[in-house]
Amino acid sequence: MSADLRTRALAYLRSGAVTVLRAEAMAAGPHLPEYVHAIVRGFRSDHRVLFEAGRWSCSCREDCAHQHAVRLVTGHPTPIRPTSQQSTTVLRRI
Numbered sequence: 788m789s790a791d792l793r794t795r796a797l798a799y800l801r802s803g804a805v806t807v808l809r810a811e812a813m814a815a816g817p818h819l820p821e822y823v824h825a826i827v828r829g830f831r832s833d834h835r836v837l838f839e840a841g842r843w844s845c846s847c848r849e850d851c852a853h854q855h856a857v858r859l860v861t862g863h864p865t866p867i868r869p870t871s872q873q874s875t876t877v878l879r880r881i
């Protein structure tokens with residue numbers, strides 16, 4: 788996984804470019820949403836990110852920074868998520 792993908796995904800989150808329109812879990816409680824619909828404002832156009840039937844997709848292409856930004860913000864697993872040690876460091880810094 789390239790560091791560039793992670794940098795771009797975090798930049799989308801930081802700049803407020805990610806809007807989650809719908810995130811639904813089938814059962815009550817702290818579950819990851821099984822359905823996610825989000826819009827990521829890109830440099831040239833908006834990108835529609837969908838998670839349904841266990842699959843992520845984006846209107847631009849299969850594996851992009853838009854999709855990983857939405858995975859991060861909805862708690863879904865993504866290879867670009869920092870390790871738990873790094874997360875702890877970030878929390879301490881805040």
Ligand SMILES: [Zn+2]
Pocket residue numbers: 834845846847848851852853854
């Ligand atoms: Zn995309």
